[in-house]
Amino acid sequence: FSVLRWTWRLTYLTTLAGLGWVGYGIWIMRNPEDQPEPDPSKKTLVILGTGWGAVSLLKKLDTENYNVVVVSPRNYFLFTPLLPSCTTGTIEHRSIMEPIRNFLRHKKAAVKFYEAEATKIDYEKRIVYINDESEIKGDISSTEVPFDMLVVGVGAENATFGIPGVREHGLFLKEVGDAQRIRTRIMDCCETATFKDQDPEEIKRLLHMVVVGGGPTGVEFAGELQDFFNSDLKKWIPDITENFQVTLVEALPNVLPMFSKQLIDYTEKTFKEETITIRTKTMVKNVTDKYIEAESTGPDGKKILERIPYGLLVWATGNALRPVVKDLMMQIPAQKDSRRGLAVNEYLVVKGTENVWAVGDCAVANYAPTAQVAAQEGAFLARLFNQMAKTNEIEKQLAHLSEAQEKAPNKEARDQVFTDIKDLQKRLRRVKRMGPFEYSHQGSLAYIGSEKAVADISWLSGNFATGGTLTYFFWRSAYLSMCFSTRNRILVGLDWIKSKIFGRDVSRE
Ligand code: FAD
Ligand code: NAI
Structure with a gap:
């Protein structure tokens, strides 16, 4: 007892x-506790963007060492790996957004945030020109922000390769607004297809969901969309069952080129079972409001131009440079040979500059443009800047001690100061000993629909490829643990439970 x-x-x-x-x-x-205001006597560190690279830097940065200013048109961080799930309502978009204001309010020293787009960086004058692009504008909606140090983390925009009609008729999948537009369009196509007396050909077109680009974005979206149809759409709108079709169009001979051959085959086999059509070796050349024109290569090597009608067109063909990045590159002669973004050295300093760093998708450091790379680069810069601040502090103390040594009244006092100087110099050497950036690849993960995922995982200096339902549970737990905050984790978990119990919401907003 x-x-x-x-x-x-x-x-x-x-x-x-x-x-x-x-x-x-x-x-x-x-x-949150009160924060000391930014100190103008300290160096001004301007950070452009609130994505993976910038936020990872801000997370680990000791903000009391600098006068930190953040500029971004987005006042939240977006957990992009779960964005494809927002297109069908498996997850609600707010569950993967973290307000940047809340996050910055918890930093030790205050950080200024301006919701604006950097339109131009004048490298010589050390000024960033910013514009308020939001709906509500005050009397002043464009101004300048001077900097001593600048971090460019503005990501990339959607690549269209200048193909006519893409911007007018296609939908992208990069931002929250894109996911909302896709969700609305899916439902609009389904409701319009069931409109009274609709022509059978038109029904087929409206229910043809075409995804261009067989990279991970295209594949994950196609998988999510087929899930939506299988679990919900066909139950609530049985009329569309016969004609609903998802097609993935890819210019290369296979989808997911960054994954191992075994996982590519597994994904293609799974898609076949899910009745998703994969059209490889098919390059889209033109887009109109009702069909795409694509050139496919047959087994005999012959090229055929065909028209593929669509109701929904999602364009996921990778990244392109943002204009502000292109403009900065043009100002720096050392960047003239760089095509895919700001070429950086091993400390992520933009080549040809001293006080500009770049992280994430806008930087070219010979790694794939992924969240994993951007987050590690951001964390590296935080360590670098924290150490630079420590170095400055120690150097100031050393200068002070050298003066004190000269003024010391006797040998005993001089010896004491000498010992202090030696100790500080030792500390300085330790602090300065920071190696260059080294990326540690943890692996690649992608959801492929019907509760299956594929994973190429780096483990014990080897590679380990796996796909299936167990990998799907691994995918879910990995992304849940990687969510920005506990609040995000709880919301995402609740969304998964909600969509499992009640199904996804098929109302059109
Ligand atoms: P972003 O995260 O895109 O952030 C850029 C920031 O800059 C944003 O805040 C933006 O508002 C801001 N900005 C834009 N223009 C300006 C301007 N002119 N001035 C100031 N600020 C500006 N990677 C993975 O590793 N794993 C995944 O599972 C994965 N899934 C993905 C799913 C989708 C649907 C997408 C689209 C991408 C996915 N990625 C994934 C890739 C990953 O999201 C990017 O590599 C990552 O976001 C890059 O981080 P970044 O900081 O460079 O840019
Ligand atoms: P991507 O660059 O990986 O793939 C784009 C695909 O579109 C390419 O395979 C290309 O051949 C194809 N394409 C280009 N033009 C075409 C045309 N005209 N017609 C037909 N096909 C065409 O782009 P994605 O998927 O947007 O990914 C961007 C980055 O984000 C990548 O680095 C990717 O690794 C990362 N990402 C990672 C994810 C993950 O790890 N799960 C998920 C989503 C993105």
Whole structure:
């Protein structure tokens, strides 16, 4: 009895302590401490963007060392790996957004945030020109932000390769607004296809969902869309069952070129079972409001130009440079041979500059443009800047001590200062010993629909390829753990439960 009683008491006390700890955590989260205002006497560090690279830098940066200014048209961080799930309502978009204001309010020293787009960076004058692109504009909607140090983390825009009609008729999948537009368009196509007296050919066209680009974005979206149809659409709108079709169009001979051959075959086989059509070796050349024109290469090498009618067209053919990045590259002679973005050195300094760094999709450091790379680059820069601040501080102390040594009244005092200088110099050497950026590849993961995922994982200096339902659970737990905050994790988890129990919402917003 006494053992039972003690076990009960211990459980009670542990639960109480746990609840207290969670409560304290929530209280701290809701009531951030006052922050010292930015100190203009310190160097101004301007960070462009609130994506993977910039936010990862801000997370680890000791903001009290600099006068930090963040500029981005997006006042939130977006967890892009789960964005394809927002196109069908498996996850609600707000669950993968984290307000940048909340995050910045928890930094030790205040950070200025301007919701604006950087339109031009004048490297010589050390000025960023910014524009308020939002709907509501004040009397002043464009101004300048001077910088001592600048980090460019503006990501990339959607590549269209100048193909006519893409921007007018296609939908992209990069931002929250894109996912919302796709969700609305899917439902619009389904409702319009069931309109009274609709022509059978037109029904077929409206229910033909075409995805261009067989990279991970295209593949994940096609998988999510087929899931939506299988689990929900055909139940609630049985009239569309016969004609609903998802087609993935890819110019190369196979989809997911960055994955191993075994996983490419597995993905293609899974798509076939899910009745998703894959059209490889098919290059889209023109887009109109109702069909795409694509050139496909037959087994005999002959090229055929065909028209593919569509109701929904999602364009996922990779990244292109943002105009502000292109313009900066033109100002720096050392960037003239770089095509895919800002060429950086091993410390992520933009080549040809001293005080400009670049992270993520806008930087070319010989790694794929992924969140994984951007996050590691951002974290590296935070360490670098924290160390630079420490170095400055130690150097100031050393200068002060050298003066003190000269003014020391006797040998004993001089010896004491000499010892202090030696200690500081040792610390300085330690602090300065920071190696260059090294990317550590953790692997690639992609959802391919019908509760299956593929993973190429780097493990114990080897590679390990796997696909299927177990990998899907791994995919889910990996992305859940990688979400920005506990709040995001809870919301995403609840969304998954909600869509499993009640199904996805088929109302059109
Ligand atoms: P972003 O995260 O795109 O952030 C750029 C920031 O700059 C944004 O805040 C933007 O608003 C801001 N900005 C834009 N223009 C300006 C301007 N002119 N001035 C100031 N700020 C500006 N990668 C993975 O590793 N794993 C995945 O599973 C994965 N899934 C993905 C799914 C989708 C649908 C997409 C689209 C991408 C996915 N990626 C994934 C790739 C990953 O999202 C990018 O590589 C990553 O976002 C790059 O980070 P970044 O910081 O360079 O840019
Ligand atoms: P991508 O560049 O990886 O793939 C684009 C595909 O479109 C290419 O295979 C290309 O051959 C094809 N294409 C280009 N033009 C075409 C045309 N006219 N007609 C037909 N096909 C055409 O682009 P994606 O998928 O948008 O990914 C961008 C980056 O984000 C990549 O680095 C990717 O690794 C990363 N990402 C990673 C994810 C993951 O790890 N799960 C998910 C989504 C993106």
